[in-house]
Amino acid sequence: MNRAAPIPLTIVAALCIGLAARAAGEFSRRQAPVAEPAELVLFPSGRMLAEMSLGHPQLLADAAWLTAIQYYGKHRLTDRRYPLAPQIFEVITQADPGFRNAYLFGALVTAEDGNPAAAEALLRRGLERNPGSWQMHFELGFFLYVYRRSMPEAARAFEQAAALPDAPEYVRRFAAASWERAERPEIALRLWEEIAVRTDNAEVRRIAESHRRALGAAGAARATPDPAGRGR
Amino acid sequence: MTRTGEPDCALRYEGISKIFRAGLRRRVPALRGVSLEVRAGEILALLGHNGAGKTTLVKLALGLLRPTGGTGSLLGRPLGDRAARRSVGFQPEQPYLYPFLTVRETLRFLGELSGFSGARLRGRMADAVEGCGLAEVVDRPVRRLSRGWQQRVALATALLPDPRLLLLDEPLGGLDPDARFALKELIRRLRAEGRTVVFNSHVLPDVEQLADRVVLLQRGRVIAEGRLETLLSEEVQGFEIEVRGALPGLPGAEAVWRHADPARSLWWLPGIDAGELQRVLRGLIDAGVEVVGVAPRRENLEAFFARVTRAEAGAAVKPASGRRAAG
Amino acid sequence: MTPILSLARHTLIDALRERLLRMLALFLVVLLLATRLASPLALGEGRRVTLDLGLGLLSLFGFLLVMLLGTRMVQQEVEGRTILLVLARPVHRIEFLLGKLLGLLGVVAIGLAGMLGILALALLTAGYAVDASLALAGLCAFLELTIVSALAVLLAASTSPILSAFLLLALYVAGHLLHGLLEMARLVSQPLLAGALKGVFHLLPRLDLYSSALQAVHGTPLSAGTVLWGVAYAALYTAGVLGLALLVFRAREFA
Numbered sequence: 001m002n003r004a005a006p007i008p009l010t011i012v013a014a015l016c017i018g019l020a021a022r023a024a025g026e027f028s029r030r031q032a033p034v035a036e037p038a039e040l041v042l043f044p045s046g047r048m049l050a051e052m053s054l055g056h057p058q059l060l061a062d063a064a065w066l067t068a069i070q071y072y073g074k075h076r077l078t079d080r081r082y083p084l085a086p087q088i089f090e091v092i093t094q095a096d097p098g099f100r101n102a103y104l105f106g107a108l109v110t111a112e113d114g115n116p117a118a119a120e121a122l123l124r125r126g127l128e129r130n131p132g133s134w135q136m137h138f139e140l141g142f143f144l145y146v147y148r149r150s151m152p153e154a155a156r157a158f159e160q161a162a163a164l165p166d167a168p169e170y171v172r173r174f175a176a177a178s179w180e181r182a183e184r185p186e187i188a189l190r191l192w193e194e195i196a197v198r199t200d201n202a203e204v205r206r207i208a209e210s211h212r213r214a215l216g217a218a219g220a221a222r223a224t225p226d227p228a229g230r231g232r
Numbered sequence: 233m234t235r236t237g238e239p240d241c242a243l244r245y246e247g248i249s250k251i252f253r254a255g256l257r258r259r260v261p262a263l264r265g266v267s268l269e270v271r272a273g274e275i276l277a278l279l280g281h282n283g284a285g286k287t288t289l290v291k292l293a294l295g296l297l298r299p300t301g302g303t304g305s306l307l308g309r310p311l312g313d314r315a316a317r318r319s320v321g322f323q324p325e326q327p328y329l330y331p332f333l334t335v336r337e338t339l340r341f342l343g344e345l346s347g348f349s350g351a352r353l354r355g356r357m358a359d360a361v362e363g364c365g366l367a368e369v370v371d372r373p374v375r376r377l378s379r380g381w382q383q384r385v386a387l388a389t390a391l392l393p394d395p396r397l398l399l400l401d402e403p404l405g406g407l408d409p410d411a412r413f414a415l416k417e418l419i420r421r422l423r424a425e426g427r428t429v430v431f432n433s434h435v436l437p438d439v440e441q442l443a444d445r446v447v448l449l450q451r452g453r454v455i456a457e458g459r460l461e462t463l464l465s466e467e468v469q470g471f472e473i474e475v476r477g478a479l480p481g482l483p484g485a486e487a488v489w490r491h492a493d494p495a496r497s498l499w500w501l502p503g504i505d506a507g508e509l510q511r512v513l514r515g516l517i518d519a520g521v522e523v524v525g526v527a528p529r530r531e532n533l534e535a536f537f538a539r540v541t542r543a544e545a546g547a548a549v550k551p552a553s554g555r556r557a558a559g
Numbered sequence: 560m561t562p563i564l565s566l567a568r569h570t571l572i573d574a575l576r577e578r579l580l581r582m583l584a585l586f587l588v589v590l591l592l593a594t595r596l597a598s599p600l601a602l603g604e605g606r607r608v609t610l611d612l613g614l615g616l617l618s619l620f621g622f623l624l625v626m627l628l629g630t631r632m633v634q635q636e637v638e639g640r641t642i643l644l645v646l647a648r649p650v651h652r653i654e655f656l657l658g659k660l661l662g663l664l665g666v667v668a669i670g671l672a673g674m675l676g677i678l679a680l681a682l683l684t685a686g687y688a689v690d691a692s693l694a695l696a697g698l699c700a701f702l703e704l705t706i707v708s709a710l711a712v713l714l715a716a717s718t719s720p721i722l723s724a725f726l727l728l729a730l731y732v733a734g735h736l737l738h739g740l741l742e743m744a745r746l747v748s749q750p751l752l753a754g755a756l757k758g759v760f761h762l763l764p765r766l767d768l769y770s771s772a773l774q775a776v777h778g779t780p781l782s783a784g785t786v787l788w789g790v791a792y793a794a795l796y797t798a799g800v801l802g803l804a805l806l807v808f809r810a811r812e813f814a
Contacts, residue, residue: 013801020792024768027768030785031781
């Protein structure tokens with residue numbers, strides 16, 4: 001067997017590839033500049049992705065998700081504009097309607113781009129396709145609370161989330177607080193009473209009692225007749 | 233060095249070991265500290281059970297494997313040396329050939345790889361075809377040849393480079409009696425031409441007829457080495473008696489062969505001495521049986537092989553008792 | 560004939576014997592006929608559609624050819640044990656690899672020439688002009704496949720046919736998507752990471768350059784100088800990859 005030492009061979013191979021890189025640079029430079037294709041211009045529709053997937057739409061949705069992340073990351077580091085976000089996340093969620101994080105993240109990105117209407121539409125579509133998900137209701141509530149400042153709608157969304165199985169305790173607190181902001185103290189009072197009764201956490205009970213007392217006092221101050229009948 | 237300046241030693245191994253990896257942790261030692269020399273112009277037979285290391289030794293010589301330890305030389309150059317391989321002919325244990333090539337195309341391709349071209353290549357091809365009796369099948373695709381023919385083609389490829397050293401792995405396997413006879417004659421002729429032949433074989437009678445020296449390997453070690461006459465026991469193991477006429481049986485004897493017409497048979501009487509032989513012969517004559525010939529049988533290679541390989545592993549074999557004095 | 564050319568001729572003849580090649584050829588003819596059917600629908604851009612589809616198929620089929628033949632080349636000899644016959648002879652391992660590569664390139668060249676001929680015929684019979692840019696496109700496709708063939712030889716010398724095919728496909732895809740890597744290198748802030756990304760960029764085969772060059776059939780033709788740089792890149796990269804292949808192959812043993 002030939003005993004050519006591996007080190008010279010490695011050096012020669014590395015040299016060839018290094019020189020090849022230089023040649024590639026020249027080859028590239030001398031070619032006519034090709035117009036940069038429009039970004040993601042050939043992104044297929046979600047339904048087409050699902051059809052193409054041969055029974056694995058989630059897989060193609062995942063691939064599209066990775067492209068979406070790259071898109072977000074690239075623009076996050078540069079111009080912080082995401083005009084294609086609604087389209088991208090619609091494609092992902094059409095291909096895989098159960099991909100909850102795509103609705104949530106997509107809505108955040110779209111809202112960040114100054115398009116709250118499209119963000120809300122994406123979330124509502126997520127809700128339609130995932131009615132049993134407390135997270136979808138909660139995120140919609142959060143979106144309505146922060147972006148649209150629509151307290152009654154936010155409160156309703158939080159309450160719907162709280163009513164679903166597996167919803168954590170804090171969701172009800174969000175609902176109660178939103179109702180307070182929505183100037184519907186009677187609903188907020190009911191919710192705080194429920195929280196105070198249901199919780200095992202002493203601190204949460206203390207907070208709930210505190211809100212209940214404050215709302216009760218405020219109600220009395222508005223001269224509501226016989227408030228004592230409620231929640232006892 | 234010989235008169236022509238070639239090394240006296242065609243192939244040499246010094247403390248060669250080879251360990252194969254089987255999986256992540258398991259190590260399989262195929263050769264353990266093998267040292268041996270193959271002298272130029274001799275016929276050396278490598279013997280041993282399957283897995284003893286015979287083929288591994290051959291492949292180390294050709295550079296198909298690298299030794300884990302030890303050194304060696306091939307025709308005076310390092311093991312596996314490319315220049316040395318020009319003068320080596322190799323026939324593997326099976327006829328590994330390209331199925332879709334004809335015999336002629338096979339020889340031409342491998343001849344080109346050996347560095348031949350033009351008239352020299354055609355000459356070498358003609359010699360190999362003639363030497364292995366392949367004229368009638370030279371334009372047939374290899375896949376249409378029987379195993380025996382393929383074996384001959386494989387041998388022809390080994391002869392192509394006009395080699396000084398031939399490494400033949402089971403060259404006689406799969407050959408019919410005529411082909412075996414012709415190959416044995418060829419091997420003797422090669423030795424007469426001053427070439428060196430190293431071969432493996434499980435057909436021990438053929439080894440007895442051909443080999444100048446044998447090397448017996450067991451579990452990667454050399455356990456016996458030398459000329460047959462020094463290795464085999466001189467002790468008479470029994471007698472063979474050939475008779476003419478019908479003889480259904482002979483007490484204590486084993487029929488080696490029988491012919492029906494005319495009626496002849498050969499009988500082997502193990503473990504009897506001269507006195508007992510006399511009694512048997514007298515008995516046959518008295519029964520009217522014609523005794524044609526009597527011959528003592530000494531240890532043959534098969535018996536030696538069985539005796540030695542049953543001995544303790546790794547112990548060197550002492551020369552057999554009663555050996556003739558060297559000379 | 561030198562051992563390299565003998566091995567190349569042997570590899571070429573062996574490959575041409577494969578029924579698969581005939582199937583691929585038939586499939587290609589059928590698809591090109593389909594192109595003929597599609598061009599009337601192209602609203603006056605029939606030549607462009609025919610050319611683009613034809614060149615696209617040519618690249619794809621060329622790659623499939625290399626992948627199917629090249630990744631099995633070494634293992635076939637190992638499994639058939641004919642490699643013992645070859646390497647027992649005074650053949651250097653690099654001669655073996657070079658012979659295999661040249662044989663594979665011979666098959667590629669014959670395949671590409673055939674496919675280009677069919678494409679030219681398809682254009683002419685449709686009444687479209689055929690000019691030298693088609694031959695130039697063929698050259699670009701051949702140079703790209705030279706690089707892919709070298710990678711196939713490296714993988715064939717290193718690992719099993721299935722893994723080789725998978726890795727070759729991955730390298731082929733990566734070689735066409737390199738612009739993303741360079742862009743990422745420009746955006747990351749850590750110099751070490753940016754350097755590593757650029758290193759990977761240069762290590763991977765720049766197959767995208769030949770795809771870009773293929774598009775020259777529609778526009779400005781490539782100058783001789785540009786083509787020479789393309790040849791230089793293919794030659795140097797191939798040499799580097801073969802060096803790596805030899806590093807791996809010289810260590811292989813054949814029990």
